[in-house]
Amino acid sequence: MRSEVLQMIEESFFTIAKAAAIILAGIAVGQIIQHYFWRRHLWQKVRQRQKECQKAFRKLDDDLNSLNFDEEALQAICNLPTSELQEGLQSGKYSALEVLAAYQTKALQVNKRLNCVTEPILEAKANAKSLDEHAEKEGLLYGIPVSLKENYQLKGYDCTMGLVNYTGKLFKDDAVLVKVLRKQGAIPFVRTNIPQIMMTYECSNPIYGRTDNPYDATRTPGGSTGGEAALITAGGSIIGFGSDIGGSIRVPSHFCGCYGLKTTPERLSQKGISSLSKGQFIVSGSVGPMARDLDGLVLATKAILCDYMYALDRSIPPLSFRDEIFQSKRPLKIGYYVNDGYLQSVPACQRAVMMAKTALEAQGHTVISFDPPDVPRMWTELYLKTVAGDGGRKFYEAIQKDIPDRCVWNLLFITRVPRWLLWCMKTIIRLVTQDPVHTEGLMSSKGCRSVCEWWQQAEVVEAYKDKFMKKWDDLGLDGVICPVFACVAVPHGYVTEIIGAGTYSMLYNVLNYPAGSLPLTKVTSEDVQQLENYPNRRYFEKNIKKASEGSIGLPVNVQCVCLPFQEELVLRVMKEIETGLKSMGDH
Numbered sequence: 070m071r072s073e074v075l076q077m078i079e080e081s082f083f084t085i086a087k088a089a090a091i092i093l094a095g096i097a098v099g100q101i102i103q104h105y106f107w108r109r110h111l112w113q114k115v116r117q118r119q120k121e122c123q124k125a126f127r128k129l130d131d132d133l134n135s136l137n138f139d140e141e142a143l144q145a146i147c148n149l150p151t152s153e154l155q156e157g158l159q160s161g162k163y164s165a166l167e168v169l170a171a172y173q174t175k176a177l178q179v180n181k182r183l184n185c186v187t188e189p190i191l192e193a194k195a196n197a198k199s200l201d202e203h204a205e206k207e208g209l210l211y212g213i214p215v216s217l218k219e220n221y222q223l224k225g226y227d228c229t230m231g232l233v234n235y236t237g238k239l240f241k242d243d244a245v246l247v248k249v250l251r252k253q254g255a256i257p258f259v260r261t262n263i264p265q266i267m268m269t270y271e272c273s274n275p276i277y278g279r280t281d282n283p284y285d286a287t288r289t290p291g292g293s294t295g296g297e298a299a300l301i302t303a304g305g306s307i308i309g310f311g312s313d314i315g316g317s318i319r320v321p322s323h324f325c326g327c328y329g330l331k332t333t334p335e336r337l338s339q340k341g342i343s344s345l346s347k348g349q350f351i352v353s354g355s356v357g358p359m360a361r362d363l364d365g366l367v368l369a370t371k372a373i374l375c376d377y378m379y380a381l382d383r384s385i386p387p388l389s390f391r392d393e394i395f396q397s398k399r400p401l402k403i404g405y406y407v408n409d410g411y412l413q414s415v416p417a418c419q420r421a422v423m424m425a426k427t428a429l430e431a432q433g434h435t436v437i438s439f440d441p442p443d444v445p446r447m448w449t450e451l452y453l454k455t456v457a458g459d460g461g462r463k464f465y466e467a468i469q470k471d472i473p474d475r476c477v478w479n480l481l482f483i484t485r486v487p488r489w490l491l492w493c494m495k496t497i498i499r500l501v502t503q504d505p506v507h508t509e510g511l512m513s514s515k516g517c518r519s520v521c522e523w524w525q526q527a528e529v530v531e532a533y534k535d536k537f538m539k540k541w542d543d544l545g546l547d548g549v550i551c552p553v554f555a556c557v558a559v560p561h562g563y564v565t566e567i568i569g570a571g572t573y574s575m576l577y578n579v580l581n582y583p584a585g586s587l588p589l590t591k592v593t594s595e596d597v598q599q600l601e602n603y604p605n606r607r608y609f610e611k612n613i614k615k616a617s618e619g620s621i622g623l624p625v626n627v628q629c630v631c632l633p634f635q636e637e638l639v640l641r642v643m644k645e646i647e648t649g650l651k652s653m654g655d656h
């Protein structure tokens with residue numbers, strides 16, 4: 070009797086187990102099939118989008134061929150510095166259409182080599198014609214073609230941020246900044262490439278592909294405003310616009326060798342700028358101009374800081390460009406550093422800061438040593454824990470339903486690994502990387518666990534800001550110069566291995582300080598030789614050293630930082646450095 074009962078239990082157990090196995094296998098197969106069809110649908114969308122862009126490129130090519138402009142004359146226009154181009158347009162020496170054609174032609178050529186443009190803005194031609202038809206030449210940017218990062222919303226265009234799911238969702242209106250640019254007479258003419266979700270210093274996504282560095286195609290132009298930096302540096306645009314929540318304007322400017330300005334987050338309107346970090350107000354993103362020369366950067370900043378922007382976005386303090394700060398001759402006291410206390414910058418970046426220091430001194434300014442406080446903690450506990458405050462959920466949700474690009478694999482991995490598993494792996498990771506800060510960074514990127522912790526996070530960041538500003542004030546500083554990044558442009562696919570090098574830029578996102586990226590020099594053979602003395606113990610150090618081999622000739626920028634809302638002073642410091650170098654015959 071007993072054995073019959075046992076047998077019955079045994080049989081029903083096996084029946085239930087079999088049924089469960091069949092159901093589970095069914096669910097798994099169903100999910101695989103669903104995934105297959107979803108991916109197929111996404112790739113169809115990619116092909117559709119690529120076809121549309123190719124059509125737009127062909128249309129532009131045909132248009133340009135039909136215009137019959139003299140190639141040499143167009144090239145000459147592209148070689149003009151910003152001030153001469155502006156003057157030529159204002160005086161009527163060049164028509165807006167001619168200048169546009171020059172830049173369209175050049176952008177197409179550059180794009181064939183670097184893949185930095187996502188698509189041309191075909192309405193540009195009508196905009197230029199309409200400017201040419203009006204007698205009065207209004208606006209500081211009258212007739213100047215400008216390029217825009219792909220996340221700037223434009224009427225009739227989508228903003229994908231490299232996500233396939235966002236293709237074909239067209240915006241009904243231009244971003245406020247785009248409206249302001251148009252009001253100032255600028256002609257938006259191309260949109261430029263970005264990395265998927267814009268949270269890395271690479272520049273690739275499954276829709277538009279990968280952008281190459283103008284100096285070395287095996288290296289990245291940086292990100293996330295990488296397409297802009299590549300296009301401007303290679304001569305395909307003279308002024309462009311980007312966004313920055315961790316260095317995305319400054320780092321690509323440094324990797325490619327153009328000018329960039331990350332503004333104070335509240336100084337310029339961000340209405341109509343797409344980002345996955347909207348709603349995260351502790352470390353806010355910023356927008357800002359990028360340019361081929363410093364005059365262009367100043368002109369673009371002046372142009373957008375105008376009454377029209379304040380009328381369109383009433384939340385922005387009406388603080389127009391203060392020329393008296395930019396033009397002032399008051400001697401300045403500037404702090405400098407080449408090592409932020411986490412990762413030492415490579416010799417080329419150190420030399421660039423020392424060149425800037427000498428130039429400022431030659432201009433009669435005082436330059437003293439400055440140590441930014443607690444940078445490792447700033448990076449892990451403040452920056453990473455905030456930008457991934459939701460445990461990276463927003464990023465993860467956007468990527469997991471999409472086609473993840475290689476440049477976001479690590480982000481995907483970190484956001485997927487449960488906190489407890491990461492905690493268990495801590496010791497091993499620390500042993501491998503020889504870097505407790507890196508391990509803390511990984512833990513911090515799991516974000517905050519409650520609203521209470523999020524509020525505390527805001528308080529901790531505020532306390533750090535106070536501490537930093539106190540140190541700044543105690544020394545009576547007007548500004549700080551330092552590296553933009555711990556090394557120069559790295560090979561494609563290598564950014565994750567050196568991500569800690571970004572602390573030089575991320576710091577000023579935590580603080581909300583405006584910061585400029587100023588091209589100063591190129592890596593020399595001596596710089597590379599001196600890498601021998603670069604530390605080689607921790608994971609990031611080893612990788613920075615490795616990535617810096619073969620970097621001779623790559624551009625090196627310097628970062629110029631001032632207190633919030635002092636963009637004019639940042640530009641002045643940049644100008645003083647350039648003037649100082651010129652007077653020393655170095656630039």
Ligand SMILES: CCCCCCCCCCCCCCCCCC(=O)NCCO
Pocket residue numbers: 267268269270292293312313314315316317318344354453456457461480483507508510511514568571
């Ligand atoms: C120890 C490694 C920790 C990695 C954790 C990754 C999780 C958080 C991701 C943050 C990475 C920050 C890189 C910043 C890149 C620049 C982003 C930027 O400025 N984007 C502009 C957006 O408008």
